[in-house]
Amino acid sequence: MRDFDLLVIGGGSGGLAAAQRAAGYGARVALFEPKRLGGTCVNVGCVPKKVMWNAAELAAALEHAPYYGFDVRTGGHDWAKLKQGRDAYVQRLNGIYERNLDKRGVVAVRAEARLRSTTELVDTTGEVYRAKHIVIATGGRPKLPAVPGVELGITSDGFFDLTGLPRRSAVVGSGYIAVELAGVLRALGSEVSLFLRHDAVLRRFDSLLSDKLMAAMRGSGIEVVTGMTTRALTREAGGDLVLAAVDGRSFAKFDTVLFAVGRAPNTAGFGLDHAGVALDADGFVTVDRYQNTSVPGIYAVGDVTGQAELTPVAIAAGRRLADRVFGGQAERHLSYDVIPTVVFSHPPIGTVGLSEQAARERYPGEAIRVYTSEFVSMFYALMDLKPQTAMKLVTVGADERVVGCHVIGLGADEMIQGFAVAVTMGARKRDFDDTVAIHPTSAEELVTMR
Ligand SMILES: Cc1cc2nc3c(=O)[nH]c(=O)nc-3n(C[C@H](O)[C@H](O)[C@H](O)COP(=O)(O)OP(=O)(O)OC[C@H]3O[C@@H](n4cnc5c(N)ncnc54)[C@H](O)[C@@H]3O)c2cc1C
Numbered sequence: 001m002r003d004f005d006l007l008v009i010g011g012g013s014g015g016l017a018a019a020q021r022a023a024g025y026g027a028r029v030a031l032f033e034p035k036r037l038g039g040t041c042v043n044v045g046c047v048p049k050k051v052m053w054n055a056a057e058l059a060a061a062l063e064h065a066p067y068y069g070f071d072v073r074t075g076g077h078d079w080a081k082l083k084q085g086r087d088a089y090v091q092r093l094n095g096i097y098e099r100n101l102d103k104r105g106v107v108a109v110r111a112e113a114r115l116r117s118t119t120e121l122v123d124t125t126g127e128v129y130r131a132k133h134i135v136i137a138t139g140g141r142p143k144l145p146a147v148p149g150v151e152l153g154i155t156s157d158g159f160f161d162l163t164g165l166p167r168r169s170a171v172v173g174s175g176y177i178a179v180e181l182a183g184v185l186r187a188l189g190s191e192v193s194l195f196l197r198h199d200a201v202l203r204r205f206d207s208l209l210s211d212k213l214m215a216a217m218r219g220s221g222i223e224v225v226t227g228m229t230t231r232a233l234t235r236e237a238g239g240d241l242v243l244a245a246v247d248g249r250s251f252a253k254f255d256t257v258l259f260a261v262g263r264a265p266n267t268a269g270f271g272l273d274h275a276g277v278a279l280d281a282d283g284f285v286t287v288d289r290y291q292n293t294s295v296p297g298i299y300a301v302g303d304v305t306g307q308a309e310l311t312p313v314a315i316a317a318g319r320r321l322a323d324r325v326f327g328g329q330a331e332r333h334l335s336y337d338v339i340p341t342v343v344f345s346h347p348p349i350g351t352v353g354l355s356e357q358a359a360r361e362r363y364p365g366e367a368i369r370v371y372t373s374e375f376v377s378m379f380y381a382l383m384d385l386k387p388q389t390a391m392k393l394v395t396v397g398a399d400e401r402v403v404g405c406h407v408i409g410l411g412a413d414e415m416i417q418g419f420a421v422a423v424t425m426g427a428r429k430r431d432f433d434d435t436v437a438i439h440p441t442s443a444e445e446l447v448t449m450r
Pocket residue numbers: 009010011012013014015032033034035036038039040041042044045046047049111112113114137138139140156177266270301302303304309310311312314
């Protein structure tokens with residue numbers, strides 16, 4: 001039996017953050033991770049995805065360059081080379097995470113952990129660890145539809161294993177992962193069809209973002225098929241994949257079918273039931289605002305809790321939990337109210353706070369005022385191509401507190417973080433108006449809206 005102050009199950013964004021912050025306070029910490037350190041974000045999420053998005057942006061830049069006087073000739077794109085560079089970068093990050101744990105004195109156990117009781121874990125070699133505090137940070141995994149032939153398709157995990165550009169790709173799903181991966185495939189030269197169960201992408205986002213992105217995706221040559229629920233996936237004699245829909249339609253000749261239909265929490269098979277940790281109807285660990293589960297001394301952070309499944313959210317929840325439990329900050333916790341996020345689509349989306357519809361539902365009877373702006377970024381001034389940038393501010397009450405700020409267009413990804421500070425601080429529309437614009441930028445539109 002090895003004694004610690006804290007045991008952390010999972011070496012992804014949330015687990016690493018909680019472990020390192022707790023060790024910083026002098027806690028004796030062991031962290032369990034059987035796979036590569038860094039979890040989803042580093043290995044099959046944000047990091048390799050952003051590398052692919054950068055490549056896609058470069059492909060667009062090469063097309064735009066002639067308008068700025070460049071005579072550009074490329075010998076095509078080498079997917080294998082890009083993958084090699086990307087994988088090497090991720091591997092370097094894995095090493096950095098390992099060394100960081102070491103530096104902070106966190107014991108990294110490279111094995112799966114299972115709860116033996118409310119204070120004890122056992123690893124796959126049978127060694128037992130005990131602590132008063134246990135953090136569950138086991139994250140999630142891609143869901144697959146329960147249809148025949150689903151094993152012929154891939155998920156976002158498989159996307160990062162692709163060794164070459166698929167000639168014709170089908171992407172099934174409407175969330176941010178689906179639109180991001182569809183966008184990358186298209187920009188790098190694949191013929192892409194995107195299959196939506198309903199009639200829009202990003203249905204939980206403000207409708208302005210959803211509408212504009214759908215139009216932009218169609219404009220980029222992506223075929224967007226709506227009202228499609230998958231019935232089966234089959235392979236034809238020649239090797240091509242065929243997607244069959246429940247309404248009888250069928251879509252043929254794909255060489256890759258990627259399902260991005262949501263993520264399921266990793267909560268099975270490691271004794272959560274044994275310890276009495278309560279799960280919600282979808283299998284996520286139930287937590288209160290302090291990340292406490294139903295069992296005293298057992299906490300959960302990150303995707304496994306199903307709240308705003310994003311890396312900085314998992315990190316913030318993990319760090320604040322450690323601040324509270326080991327840093328003497330009794331009230332420290334993460335507020336999930338204002339979470340900024342970026343969708344790395346083409347064009348990108350930056351968004352923080354409530355959509356217009358969510359604001360109307362959250363504040364019934366209060367005045368909701370909406371400001372919008374649509375324009376073409378000056379970047380395209382010399383080109384025939386005129387993609388629209390669109391912005392929306394959602395305000396509440398007579399003093400017009402800004403509760404939502406939504407942008408789609410060139411630069412939105414790097415624009416939104418600063419506005420998220422303003423929204424988090426409770427800025428009013430007049431604070432935006434009183435801010436001196438930066439010219440010529442797209443962002444200045446956000447402080448000059450009438
Ligand atoms: C394609 C894709 C793109 C994304 N892009 C972004 C983005 O741009 N920005 C963003 O903020 N977020 C993004 N995300 C989401 C982000 O990756 C997650 O929100 C984040 O990784 C959650 O961290 P976590 O610590 O909760 O879980 P994870 O990072 O999933 O880590 C959980 C870890 O627990 C381990 N584990 C599971 N069971 C056990 C066990 N029994 N014992 C020991 N270890 C165990 C797993 O091996 C895993 O390493 C993306 C996700 C995907 C899939």
